[in-house]
Amino acid sequence: MSLKINSGDLGKLMPMHLAVDPEGRVYSCGKILAKILGNVSKIDEMFLFQDESCVKYFLSQIFSGNPSAERFLLRINGDPALPLRGQSIKxxxxxxxxxxxxxxxxxxxxxxxxxxxxxFSPSDLAMEFLFLHEANLAVLSELARANTYLEAARNQAQILSITDPLTGLLNRRGFDSEFSAAFERRKIHPFALLHLDLDSFKEVNDLLGHSAGDRILIEVSTILTEEVRAGDKVFRVGGDEFLLLIFTPEPHSEIQKISKRIITKIEAIKLPSILGKVSASIGIAIPDDLQGNCREKLLEFSDKALYKAKSYGQGKFIIWKEAVVL
Structure with a gap:
């Protein structure tokens, strides 16, 4: 028994088919291929072949009846980036x-x-696969969006974890990270560590309340931020305690000028007459004065210098190892 089917019906059933003779002439073409390839009548006009001998070899293979020659890959003439996988039957x-x-x-x-x-043919699963592909893209897009949101939230949480909520300055955790990095680079980028503490700040909170105390802390943080230079770092590490990293090639000379300006600006903050004025004491430690390689010692020296400055009265600053009030 033999089966007969005309080219039109074959095109509906197999919209990506070609019927060719041993010379490469096309007798039937599926509607998708016709849409892509246009009105061409020979196989070498449809697909890319290196030369005429390659065309003849391809045709000989699909008419040979050899099962190993039944599967192949063709590239469209004019669109080589779109390969077509094929199978033939004689x-x-x-x-x-x-x-x-x-x-x-x-x-x-x-x-x-x-x-x-x-x-496509109604029985062809191409559109179903395409739908799954688009669905996968949509899911991947949502996952990417969710990952972006999570990354942004993580970054925001990380920023908040190192930020003082009242002043917006970096907190103790932020200082630890910055100080560690600065200490490692101290030979290349010299710096000074300033430990600032407001004098008699407890009286402000006791007499005016914590909201007034918070206002002063915000003003002090603004003064510190304005008086330091780009690249310097300011931290609030306690109630009325601030740490500063001042990067300068000549720490001893520059730091005195900066400390004087900071103390003068803080003393200019207006308070009710019953309290007089706000003042600040500053203890300074410079890595050049440090023997050894211990950053904790530098912190200890700045702390000792601060208490020494306070012992001389309000509004003073001391560089560790120097015996006189500067």
């Missing part, structure tokens, strides 16, 4: 049927050639 001495598919390039082909579900 149905007579003069006709072989080639059926092609887009494989993993289905999505690209649909977009490039404006293909719709009506172009």
């Amino acid at each position: 149905i007579s001495q003069n006709i072989s049927i080639i059926n092609l598919g887009f494989g993993v390039h289905l999505s690209s082909a649909v977009q490039e050639y404006n293909l719709t579900s009506t172009d």
Whole structure:
């Protein structure tokens, strides 16, 4: 028993087929291939071959009946970036049927050639695969968006974890990280460590309340931020305690000028007459004065210098190891 089917019906059933003879002439072409390739009548006009001998070899293989030659890859003439996977079957001495598919390039082909579900056979799962592909892209897009949101939230949480909520300055945790990095680079980028403490600040809180105390702390943080230079760092590490990293090639001379300006600006903060004025004491430690390689010692020296400054009265600053009030 033999089966007969006309080319029109074959095109509906197999929209990516070609029926060719041993000379490469095309007798039947599926509607998708016709849409892509246009009105061409020979196989070497449709696909890329290195030369005429390659065309002849390809045709000889699909008419040979050799199972190993039944599967192949073709590239469209004019669109080599879109490969087509193919399979052939010899149905007579003069006709072989080639059926092609887009494989993993289905999505690209649909977009490039404006293909719709009506172009494919109803039994073809191409559109279902395309739907799954688009669904996967949508899911991946949502995952990427969620990851971006989570990363932003993580970064924000990280920033908040090192930020003083009242003044917006870096906190103790932020100082630890910055100080460690600065100490490692001290030979290349010299710096001074300033430990500032407001004098008699407890009286302000006791007499005026914590809201007034908070206002003063905010003003002090603003003064410190304005008086230091780009690249310097200011930290609030306690109630009325501040630490500063001042980067300068000549720490001993520069730090005195900066400390004087800071103390003068803080003393200018207006308070009710019953309290007089706000003042600050500053203890300073410079790595050049440190013997050894211990950053904790530098912190200890700045702390000792601060208490020494306070012992001389309010509004003073001391550089550790120097015996006189500066």
